[in-house]
Amino acid sequence: MATSTDRMDNLVRDYLLFRGFTSTLKVFEGEIKSDKDRGFRADKVVDQMIGYIQQYELGALREYWGHLDRRVFCRLEHAHSTGVNKLSRSLLRLYLVHAMQNGRTEKVTEFFEKLAPEIQGQPEWREWFVLPFLSSPEQNPAFMMYFTKQWADTFIVSLHNFLSVIFHSMPVPTLLSFEMEQAKMVQLKEENDMLRQQVAVLQQRELKKALKEKEKVKLAGSGELMDEFYAGPMETRADPDSTKVARGKSSNSPSPVRKPTLLSTIKPQLASAKKPTGKTTAVMQKKEDNTQRPVSPGVQRKAQADVAKSAKPAAESAKTTLVQKQVMKQQKAVSLEQQRRELLSKAQAAQARSNALAQETQESTLMRKETEAPKDAQKLAGPSFTAKESKAGVKQEADGLSPRDGLSSLSVSTEKIPTKEIEEQHPFLVLSQEDYIEHHSSITHCRFSVSGTCIASADIDGVVKVWNFSPAPVTIATIMSKSPIQSLEWVTKPSRLLLLGSRQSTVRLYDTEAKKNLVESQTDPQYPRVVTMACSPSGSSFVCGMARQTGSIEGRLQMWDMKTMKVQRELPLDPPSVCANCTAFTFNGHLLVSGASDGVIRLYDMQRYDCLMSWQAHSGEVYSVQFSCDETSIFSMGADGKFLEWSVHRVGSKLADLPVHDGATGPFVVSGYGGYKQVQAPGGKLFAFDAEGNYVLTCTGNGGIIYKLGDSTLNKTLSLGGHRSPVVSVDWCTAMNCGTCVTGSMDGKIKVSTLLMQ
DSSP, X not given: OXXXXXXXXXXXHHHHHHHTOHHHHHHHHHHHXXXXXXXXXXXXXXXXXXXXXXXXXXXXXXXXXXXXXHHTGGGSOGGGHHHHHHHHHHHHHHHHHHHHHXXXXXXXXXXXXXXXXXXXXXXXXXXXXXXXXXXXXXXXXXXXXXXXXXXXXXXXXXXXXXXXXXXXHSOOOTGGGHHXXXXXXXXXXXXXXXXXXXXXXXXXXXXXXXXXXHHHHHHHHHHHHHHHHHHHHHHHHHOHXXXXXXXXXXXXXXOOOOOOOHHHHHHHHHHHHSOOOTHHHHHHHHHHHHHHTTSOHHHHHHHHHHHHHHHHHHHHHHHHHHHHHHHHHHHHHHHHHHHHHHHHHHHHHHHHHHHHHHHHHHHHOTTXXXXXXXXXXXXXXXXXEEEEEETTEEEEEETTOOOOTTSOTTOOOSTTOOOHHHHHHSOEEEEXXXXXXXXXXXXXXXXXOTTSSEEEEEETTSEEEEEEXXXXXXXXXXXXXXXXXEEEEEOSSSTTEEEXXXXXXXXXXXXXXXXXXXXXXXXXXXXXEEEEEEEOTTSSEEEEEEEOSSSSOOEEEEEEETTTTEEXXXXXXXXXXXXXXXXXEOTTSSEEEEEETTSEEEEEETTTTEEEEEEEOOSSOEEEEEEOTTSSEEEEEETTSOEEEEESSSTTXXXXXXXXXXXXXXXXXXXXXXXXEEEEOOOSOSEEEOTTSSEEEEEOSSSEEEEEXXXXXXXXXXXXXXXXXXXXXXXEEOSSSSEXXXXXXXXXXXXXXXXXXX
């Protein structure tokens, strides 16, 4: 109970901070500090009571016991009321004993003056009224027991155990039953995994048995044929008379009849089915005439009748044996199929119970969108199977695969079952890749619009292009600027508007449909470079980070009103000699994160326009920051070449140091002939996430690389090539059904890759 309460308090803190309810969080923290229930921890409750006794605070002690009575004890059954009353009397008696042992008789007198109207009619307190007048109460037989250390220790232990049992047996709300439900779900998953293992073992056994039966059938069939065909020549050689007849040396005496064999019975059929041609036919006919000439017609008819009689039972017995084998094989297959179906039904039932419990857990937990239940039990690497009935009988297939050719209906090829590792290596299917080559200098920004229908890109020459990428790249609008564009941001509402910040103290609001500037405002001339901009999700305001043109790195961070295009608030930067390089909002706009030139990440409360927390994140400048999809952590890239994940709720708590490839964080360099070298500092997004936050797109020297996020690891998943120079800005759109990635490089080329999750 106490552990669940502490954990749930932390979850509520995270939720309130996630939603931006900072004032509610302060009230919540204050109430936790003054919590009389002490988180339903029996040891803390007992310590609080002992503290009141030691400080002789009788009123506080009685008020605290009254709170527990109203909060907990009154909900108990009537049979427990006697025990509660005994504990209450013993607690007050411990107060009196402690006061007498320390010579505070005035506290004892005060006790009886205050409680006399309440306890004077109770027989349990009748003898205690003389306590203040006794000089040595520990020697009095009536009070001797209460002044021993053994009685005090026994009472404290009894009180602690009583409270522990009561707190543990209390009915808990749905949120606090999370651990019990999680334990049940783990148990069901373990049972499900065990059943799956049994199914996999049974499938392997069936496969081995089917292979063995197939080999036995082949060997048995070939052996029978060899025996039958081998019997004919042996019998002929064993009979000398028949040899004489075959050579034509017999006289007028009748020739003996040969024993019928399988070869003699099928010889006419073979002769009729395949008739030789040419000389071979003539020779064979001549031999047949020579062998049949000395045999009389009566003997020949009798021999043929005997052959027919003996061949018929042999054929029937062979046919009966094959039918019996087939029947036994089918019976074994049916029994194995029944066992497999029973195990499979148990596994499906366990899975259904697990899914139902996971759904209940999701509904009871306010912090989760999905199950996961837990997106953490182990999965069996073996195949899962589904039963499918057809006209030919019961046929078993693996998920997404067909049985191996040549095997029985129960045999399944386990070598082609897709494993988890294969799915992680190839999770995406590249549907198409298109190139946009309208820029003639290095790209600085490339961003999808909020609706995901178009892209805005900018280069170092101050040219901004707004273009559609589907079905083919087509330019919608071209914006020319006298000075390079330092920052580019789409407005959330309406999504057709585009914010542009330059190096010459201008912030421009551009309408991409009307193809004209709506407003162009001037910033502080002392801070002409508009380094970063981030639009609030509400669309009513945006954050603008500015810096000096030359000299020391110093800047300002301001909140602008979208309607008036004027400064609304000034956000604190401490120390002031820093510049905010990158900014990002949460989905509700209550929190803002910024990465600065001093390597510090700052988190702002946008309802109070105050800095909630800040910490040293990188040893150099912070180039790019983003919230995770669940907004419980912050990802950052810096000049020190590191890709880090930070906790939103604990100041400076690094969750992961992700091993990204070299050159992903910039600065980006292109070398040419004659020692020519072009260096570009990052200005756009250096990484982008998919819709669920499981994959991240990063920059590289010849394209983009998609990694799968793991526990403090990055697993390379897909490489999006197509560039001859370093990629300096990326973005990932998930507004439509197919995830689309865009990568812009220093040669002015932009590539759009449309991906499909397999």
